Amino acid sequence: AQSVTQPDIHITVSEGASLELRCNYSYGATPYLFWYVQSPGQGLQLLLKYFSGDTLVQGIKGFEAEFKRSQSSFNLRKPSVHWSDAAEYFCAVGSNFGNEKLTFGTGTRLTIIP
Amino acid sequence: KAGVTQTPRYLIKTRGQQVTLSCSPISGHRSVSWYQQTPGQGLQFLFEYFSETQRNKGNFPGRFSGRQFSNSRSEMNVSTLELGDSALYLCATCVGPGQPQHFGDGTRLSIL
Numbered sequence: 475a476q477s478v479t480q481p482d483i484h485i486t487v488s489e490g491a492s493l494e495l496r497c498n499y500s501y502g503a504t505p506y507l508f509w510y511v512q513s514p515g516q517g518l519q520l521l522l523k524y525f526s527g528d529t530l531v532q533g534i535k536g537f538e539a540e541f542k543r544s545q546s547s548f549n550l551r552k553p554s555v556h557w558s559d560a561a562e563y564f565c566a567v568g569s570n571f572g573n574e575k576l577t578f579g580t581g582t583r584l585t586i587i588p
Numbered sequence: 589k590a591g592v593t594q595t596p597r598y599l600i601k602t603r604g605q606q607v608t609l610s611c612s613p614i615s616g617h618r619s620v621s622w623y624q625q626t627p628g629q630g631l632q633f634l635f636e637y638f639s640e641t642q643r644n645k646g647n648f649p650g651r652f653s654g655r656q657f658s659n660s661r662s663e664m665n666v667s668t669l670e671l672g673d674s675a676l677y678l679c680a681t682c683v684g685p686g687q688p689q690h691f692g693d694g695t696r697l698s699i700l
Contacts, residue, residue, distance in 0.1 A: 508688060517592070517678055517691035564631065575621065575644045576680075576689065578631040 476501045476567050480579035488587050489557050495550040495582050497565030506568035507548040508576065509539055513561045521563075524548060535559070560586045590614065592692035594679050600698045606667040609695045611679030613660050619684060620662040622654060625676040625694070634677075637662055638684075666697075674699045 477500040487493055499505055506525055510518040522533025529541040539550045548565060562583050566576040593612040601607050613620055621644075622634040633646040637656035654664040660681075666673055676696050680689035 510691070515693075517594075517693040518680075520688050520690065523688050575633050575636055575646075576623075576631075577633070578623075580630045 476505070476577045478565050478567050478577055478579035480563075480565055480582050482582045483580070484583045484585065486585040486587060487555055490554050493550075493552045493555045493559070493584070495563050495565075495584070497548045497550065497579060498546050499548060499565070499567045500546065501567055504543075507539075507541060508566040508568070509533065509537070509548075509550045510564045510566060511535075511561045512564065512581075518564065521550070555584075555586055557586045557588070560584055592617075592679055592681050592690055594677075594692035594695050596695060597693065598696045598698075600700060601669050602700050603669055603671060605669050606665060607669060607697060608663050608665050609677055609679075609697075611662045611664075611681070611692060613662070613679075613681035614690055617681035617683055617690070618660050619682045619689075620656055620660065621680045621682075621689060622662070622664050623678045623680065624648075625678055626674070631678070634664065669699050671699050673697065 479498045481496050508523045509521040512518050521537050522531050524531050524541045532538050537552050541548050562581045564581045565579045568576050595610045619638045621636040623631050625631045635654050636644040640656045651667045656662045676694045678694045680691045682689045
């Protein structure tokens with residue numbers, strides 16, 4: 475069965491500092507991988523996705539993620555965070571038969587300090 | 589282009605009642621999935637519909653059911669509500685296989 479682990483429940487970074495959120499997945503074949511962001515009281519917004527090809531994917535809001543098959547990881551990065559990036563971030567995996575059934579990690583809450 | 593619309597946004601029910609939640613997908617999206625989000629269990633997949641047929645189902649009791657109409661709109665129903673059903677219910681839609689899901693803002697269901 476597929477699974478996702480986000481080892482960091484809560485991360486605090488200073489505005490302007492770099493950010494890396496960790497995600498490890500378990501899946502038998504090449505997975506579809508996603509990062510979503512959720513602000514309080516709202517749904518999930520897709521930041522970026524990996525289906526195949528280039529292992530470094532660019533997303534919205536200046537985020538990028540790198541797929542590393544050997545480490546079963548798909549870490550999210552941003553070179554300089556803004557106060558508006560404070561939110562909860564979810565990594566998810568979908569099967570390569572279709573990604574209509576996503577398995578999510580438990581999320582990482584990001585706090586930005588001035 | 590309008591996003592995924594979920595109604596109502598908030599709902600308060602009492603134990604034993606039933607509830608119906610609605611999801612209108614983005615135009616052209618034929619797949620509709622439902623997820624339950626709680627602080628304790630996180631985001632859990634409920635079921636997915638495509639062309640009015642349920643294609644995937646998560647590990648939820650039979651009290652949770654859904655359907656999809658010919659215009660791709662979907663409803664989910666929860667019968668005999670329990671306190672533990674209090675959650676944010678999210679709907680996600682996509683064009684089809686291999687495409688990313690787009691989420692609505694959810695329905696916040698509170699059971700008293």
